[in-house]
Amino acid sequence: MRVSILIISVFFLLFSCKDDNKMMDEISKIDINVNIERFDIAFAEATPDDLPQLQNTFPFMFPRQYDDAFWVAKMKDTLQLQLNEETLKKFPVLETETKEIKQLFQALKYNFPTFKTPRVITTTSDVDYRNKVIVTDTIAIVELDTYLGKDHFFYEGLQSYIVANMRSEQIVVDLANAYAKKYVLNTKRKNLLEEMIYFGKLLYVKDKIIPFKTDAEKIGYTPEQLDWVIANQEQMWQYFIDKEVLYSTDSKLPNRFINDAPFSKFYLAEIDNESPGKVGQFVGWQIVTAFMENNDATLADLMNTPAQTIFNKAKYKPRQ
Known part of the structure; x- marks a missing residue:
């Protein structure tokens, strides 16, 4: 059974890489002159x-x-x-x-x-x-x-x-x-989840238009900061759930988790000093990516899909 799953996974990976290579080849042939x-x-x-x-x-x-x-x-x-x-x-x-x-x-x-x-x-x-x-x-x-x-x-x-x-x-x-x-449709954002999804959309668009840049560069992290948010993704998500902040309208939340800052403010001494800023953007990026992977949606669809719909259909599960 495990062998069969591995074979299927490799099969889809090969075809995905083939499609990506074909797309990159098509993009490189577009006649653009930059002076x-x-x-x-x-x-x-x-x-x-x-x-x-x-x-x-x-x-x-x-x-x-x-x-x-x-x-x-x-x-x-x-x-x-x-x-x-x-x-x-x-x-x-x-x-x-x-x-x-x-x-x-x-x-x-x-x-x-x-x-x-x-x-x-x-x-x-x-x-x-x-x-x-x-x-x-x-x-x-x-x-x-x-x-x-x-x-x-x-x-x-x-x-x-x-x-x-x-x-x-x-x-x-x-x-x-x-x-x-x-x-990306910039509607009024009423809660932390909507902030996260908005910036997640921006980062997902960057995945598509600057694929030659690293994920760390796209979000403005050092490689070490990116490693930290990946390693602590599950814990961060659990914090957002336990503290019930996803639907909070507290105006302080964007400064704590969305905006550029020296670190994010969980108000936990063992985490704050190690965390980079913008962790909410990173989590939003993962939610949007999950939505695109789990649904038959185009980039144009993503631009106009409300945050709540994206969250509901993303079936987001933090990496462990």
Whole structure:
């Protein structure tokens, strides 16, 4: 009996891998051209006389509330000059980033056929780490000074859990997350379960559009943090059940279990110091994955399926 089950499991695994390989081959053939426009370099090299041409080429980079005198002063600003120098030192070229962004756009086009390739613009932002990327229907802006590496002196004074993902490897992950937010229906979330499922949907979309990234990178964990949540998944789920927090509307719960933080707040000394933040996102990811594996649902179906329906049909069982 066990031999039969093993044979069946191997059979399905082989066919699943074959299907995945076929899909990846189809995605790689999608005609997408990515040309990253280096506004950061153009601005760094510009003189006041070049300002009209820059404004004509990149009008969306010059908000109307700032007059020309502001931008001329910025060209000479000491901090801006240092930002220019450090950004160019870290990113003289963007070969790896261009390749990964192309793969992202190809997967977006495959999974969401209405997707149109945007202009990709790089800039600096006075290290605005809360807005590292900005995407619209027509442009994608990457603020390169927020990806200089977790040990860069610009980031001194910032908490370690924030700077941990201020590195080049996370550029395409942050872009993927921004695009996932455009496709996942963002309804008002009334309880912890709905928060978990929403972020689980975002992470599942990232599974589909950046499969070349590790699970740790997708959620913004170190490999050790990912190992911890996998190993403690059953205990975390039992805590949520025992404390009856899944349907709680307590406004403190997202900060405890959903939002980026140095650790999650179970209020258990033996767990809190070891746990990473965002454990609720991770559990939501597993619930959404279980829903997709146990139901005949498409990605489009997932986007509009309510959290409660997903939870009911997921038949989620934490890994032991």
